[in-house]
Amino acid sequence: MDRITAHYLIETPYDLADAAAVLAGEQSSGTFVSVPGETEELKKRFAARVENIEVLETVENPSIPGDVYNSEFKRAKVSVSWSIGNFQDNIPTLISTLQGNLYELRQFTGLKLDDFELPTWYEGKFKGPAFGAEDTKVLADVKPGRPMIGTIIKPSIGMSPEETAKLVKDLIEAGIDFIKDDELMTSSSNSPFKKRVELIMREVNHFQQKTGKKVMYAFNISGDLDTLKKNYDTILKHKGTCAILSINSVGWSGVKEIADRGQLSIHGHRNGWGMLNRHPLLGINFPAYAKLWRLAGVDQLHVNGIRNKFWESDESVIRSIKSCSTTFLDHKKLLPVVSSGQWGGQAFDTYKFTNTTDLLYMAGGGIMAHPSGPTGGVKALKQAWEGAVNGKTLEETAKEHKEFRESVEKFGGK
């Protein structure tokens, strides 16, 4: 029968083969003693199977608390497979299998899910991203050959719908492709969701009528199911094109329920990601994480950015961007959302290391605090990307373009 294979990084004081067997056992029929009914034939059909162990380095100190009977902790890449018969097309149960109790096994002093593969049986079982990278750019009238340029409304909390709409108008006229609510902002006492949508979409739609360009505004609809549905409908009613979901906070089943409606591009905000990923040997890496959210139908997914203000390494960011465009079932590719401390300066390395413009490239302060205002900020970003795509250096691009030069002068020390 078809099998799902998952790849883990592990660390253990035990013999690697024994530890891997414990992992497989826990995630199929684990209990602390053999029980009646657990026949060899059953085990063969339904048990998880250790497919591969690639030995890595040995370290002297455990990465996370666990059994420490030994003074050596071995690291390895371990691949484990399960029959799809165990969970069929039930993804929450797949998540519980790939990421469930095994993090609690004391036999491990480190365990991180790195990636997994689904067999072709899963094709056609999930809608996947309704828009993905390509159609999200089309939806925002962004031509191929450059990334979508986006920004975020700041301060995230405290502005009235009127003040926000005024700022949106300025940003639209500055030539932006994409604007988003903050992830901390859905409906506040000061900015009720409906009113905000109404006033912002009036600006977006007005600009579209005038110029043909439909700027994408991402409204944060996160909430319980009733809120999600009601807010989604509000966006549709006002001809919006995008909704933000805080995917870790809403959870897989809620996100899928909404994304499956397929009328808005879903901006997957991964706030909480640090909790799941920051420790090198605990949690989940982006390739596995992104696939779970592709199954739920997310179109856009945050990846941080080169030289971001957070802790994440450039290496991890680059790997994330690349994994958004890997082939996965019959699904559309994800649009990576590059953000956190970004301005045009990082465009050169971002393009150099990923060779793609299928990106939503977000700058907050990088646009709003530009010496020539938001218009200068957006221009500078477009100049940077044009330079990067045409193989020019930061210095050459700064020489050629005033707005980008100004941003180098202001943000270049970062």
Place this chain on the structure above:
Amino acid sequence: MDRITAHYLIETPYDLADAAAVLAGEQSSGTFVSVPGETEELKKRFAARVENIEVLETVENPSIPGDVYNSEFKRAKVSVSWSIGNFQDNIPTLISTLQGNLYELRQFTGLKLDDFELPTWYEGKFKGPAFGAEDTKVLADVKPGRPMIGTIIKPSIGMSPEETAKLVKDLIEAGIDFIKDDELMTSSSNSPFKKRVELIMREVNHFQQKTGKKVMYAFNISGDLDTLKKNYDTILKHKGTCAILSINSVGWSGVKEIADRGQLSIHGHRNGWGMLNRHPLLGINFPAYAKLWRLAGVDQLHVNGIRNKFWESDESVIRSIKSCSTTFLDHKKLLPVVSSGQWGGQAFDTYKFTNTTDLLYMAGGGIMAHPSGPTGGVKALKQAWEGAVNGKTLEETAKEHKEFRESVEKFGGK
């Protein structure tokens, strides 16, 4: 205005007050430069506020990767508050605020959400647990003064509905209060959900007709929203009383949608917990975690057990059990699900340290592998709890009761 206060454990190479200010700033209006519109008055109304810093020890090595410009890493308990106006009754947005991007701040080499408090404004806004500890016990015809005794069907995967129902029949006749599906098992190729419910509930209902005792069987309904609803209805149709949700895999909004129906006691399985909690300075501790799930309406929540087979310390388990019965808004108390490597032997310490019988006390191998079979296993557990509640020691109880003595002989070395 009313405020929500959250309590964190932090570790940082920076000055503690500066680091705490960064945390508060990121979770209200963070960007890397000041932006127009961010007035002092706005900040005052909507910004997060550092309420308290309690200095703890200083360590030489960072707990997780972050800025390491210093060779000293200070630890502290930090309390931060937000105006409820920022998110009102939107819990996913509260989660994003309490647990969002802040885990990514490089200024921290450790950050764990420990607990939070909601003002009375939240009373009446959420249904909370429909049954909670007390009414779940009533639903399973368990008298006050002893815990519910439960077990799990093993092997978790591979048995047919007919084989499972036969095992359920034996367990029911052995005197069990509660039986559950495994968290890895919803609908498999070998055990379709509907058929399993039908055959198992036939046994449960038949025993009830004969004796008046309704054993609680917890069916794992985890899945997307359609699956959750369909499976919930299947349980209702066959007069079941309980549903399992893998809460981390389904997510907050999906769980709330189902729990709010209020006709079944919701067994919250926290598989994946190790990922969120195992590192002492990353993630979330149980008091905060339990409150988030109480808001979603979960009735029963896993807490591991004393001397469990997993990594979790007894101290953490005891704290978890106690926090299930803390007062929280106008909600019913949670029923802690004690499990993992449990048999009667741990009843004495569990009662000694928590002084409660409002527990679901689960044993897998501890019942199924008892020398006198499941009947002996259930008897032994009840004897252990009776002894514990009456102030007897393990040794005294073993002397008095044959079945418990047998389990001490078999499992006592653990």
